[in-house]
Amino acid sequence: MLSKKLQDALNEQINAELYSAYLYLSMITYLVAENLVGFAHWMQVQAREEVGHGLKLFDFVHERGGRVTLRPVQGPPSAFESPLGVIRQALEHERQITKRIHKLYELAVSQKDYPTQVMLHWFIDEQVEEERTLEEIIGRMEMAGTQGPALVMIDRMLGERSE
Numbered sequence: 001m002l003s004k005k006l007q008d009a010l011n012e013q014i015n016a017e018l019y020s021a022y023l024y025l026s027m028i029t030y031l032v033a034e035n036l037v038g039f040a041h042w043m044q045v046q047a048r049e050e051v052g053h054g055l056k057l058f059d060f061v062h063e064r065g066g067r068v069t070l071r072p073v074q075g076p077p078s079a080f081e082s083p084l085g086v087i088r089q090a091l092e093h094e095r096q097i098t099k100r101i102h103k104l105y106e107l108a109v110s111q112k113d114y115p116t117q118v119m120l121h122w123f124i125d126e127q128v129e130e131e132r133t134l135e136e137i138i139g140r141m142e143m144a145g146t147q148g149p150a151l152v153m154i155d156r157m158l159g160e161r162s163e
């Protein structure tokens with residue numbers, strides 16, 4: 001059985017994952033308006049993943065005999081300055097999520113809740129990958145450029161993302 005404190009923290013993380021999806025969907029609206037269909041596709045895959053993360057936690061709380069409480073999801077920003085700005089903001093957001101996951105893990109350790117620790121290993125690995133991927137995109141944009149043919153090239157590359 002989950003402790004009340006851990007259950008609350010997991011519920012907060014469900015909300016944070018759904019907010020991530022909301023943030024990425026908002027970024028898509030900007031990317032589509034800029035005709036960056038590859039960026040938009042990449043972000044769409046990302047948003048779906050975030051819904052998946054939320055569901056993973058949702059199912060876990062139930063598996064442990066806990067109760068999920070769904071709270072309102074905060075509204076995301078709706079204005080973005082540039083494609084590079086979007087990716088940088090996504091990285092900044094993922095870094096915040098990583099901190100939250102680590103805090104959640106520390107709580108599970110302090111409570112000696114081993115099943116939650118094991119479940120969170122997946123999220124800890126996932127965050128390493130999330131940050132790395134975004135850093136790579138930023139690196140490429142900084143190297144190749146963020147306008148004209150360079151942007152079109154990166155857009156095409158991001159459009160190839162399958163999962």
Ligand SMILES: [Fe+2]
Pocket residue numbers: 017020049050053097
């Ligand atoms: Fe996530």
Ligand SMILES: [Fe+2]
Pocket residue numbers: 020050094097130
């Ligand atoms: Fe993420």
